[in-house]
Amino acid sequence: MSPFRRGVAGVIVAAAAVFAIATPASAHDQLLASTPGDGEQLAVAPTSVSMTFSGELLVLDESAAGAVVLVVDESGTDWTDGPVTVSGSTVTAALRPDMPVAGYQVRWQVVSEDGHPISGVIPFTVGDAEPLALAGAQPSGERESSDTAASDQIADETDGVLRTLIVAGGGAALAVAAFALYRFLRRPRTAAAPPESGAAADDL
Template sequence: MTAALLRSTRLRSALSRIAIVSAGIAALLVLGVSAPASAHDELLGSTPSADEKLASSPASVVLTYSAAIMPEGAKVVVWDADGKDWTSGDPVIDTNTLTVPLDSSMPDAGYLVEWRVVSSDGHPISGKIPFAIGDAAPLQSVTSAPEATDDASSVVPLVVGGIVIVVVVVAVIAVVVVRRRATPPTRD
């Protein structure tokens, strides 16, 4: 009876340690990953710049951010007043700079750049940049443009969730192993 009580006490002690360590790891992961999200990256500048009036059609739109951006989910659209997109290719990302080529036949008119990227902390950021070619006024909004889709989401919750799942699975396996070792062999 004393040996069984000793094994039971060891089991409870081992399970308590596993639970405490698992909770500590989970807390560190959640706190450690959440801290950088308080200050998101931002757009530092663009070419063309906001409300700029250009003499001729630009070859591209260049957006510069405060930190590296992720290629997943990068989206740039250059609308005219009729809702036509004047981009002529996919965005190209070089660390913290995004460049998208434009159709060279853009007429004198107002335009609106709508952009959306996933910042270095895993959160999506977006904005609008009005500009014009010729004597037109920069376009402040587009009423006939289709709604942009939210095709990229934050990866941070997925990473944290995956790590928490792994910690829980390891804790369950440890409990099973400790219980098997603590159970006395049965005699038939």
């Protein structure tokens, strides 16, 4: 293979490697586990809630700004007690004592390692109670925060669609380039034509 062909092949391989590495790195962090778990029924009220994510979460300062955790009942009462603690990929929030038998929701929002806010809801129950539906009442003071979280979620989904389109377009371009390289490498070399006998005779 000629140096030119080796160079073209190297460029295409390098571009493919960049796409392969960059694509998973752009994904948001995911919730891996929580205590209480999703839909868990507890015999006694918990003293705290904790969540573990797939990456190290971002915080704006030592007060864990950017991380929000609410534990609400059907009436919208928040049972968290004190500030939220963020340590690496773990978020913890203490709870007030004497939580009654009822259904609850852990409503959380954190800042992913890639800088995007992510949020979710974890339902659980204490005692023999009905689970709290996802459409349960919200405290009036938290409605604005909930609307903001919904807007951030929509922005995240739009960003994900655009990222998918960009990656798909890049993959298609690489496929076309690889096919062109294959055709180029498979093309037979053309031998140089010998000088015509008449021209050689004239030159003598």
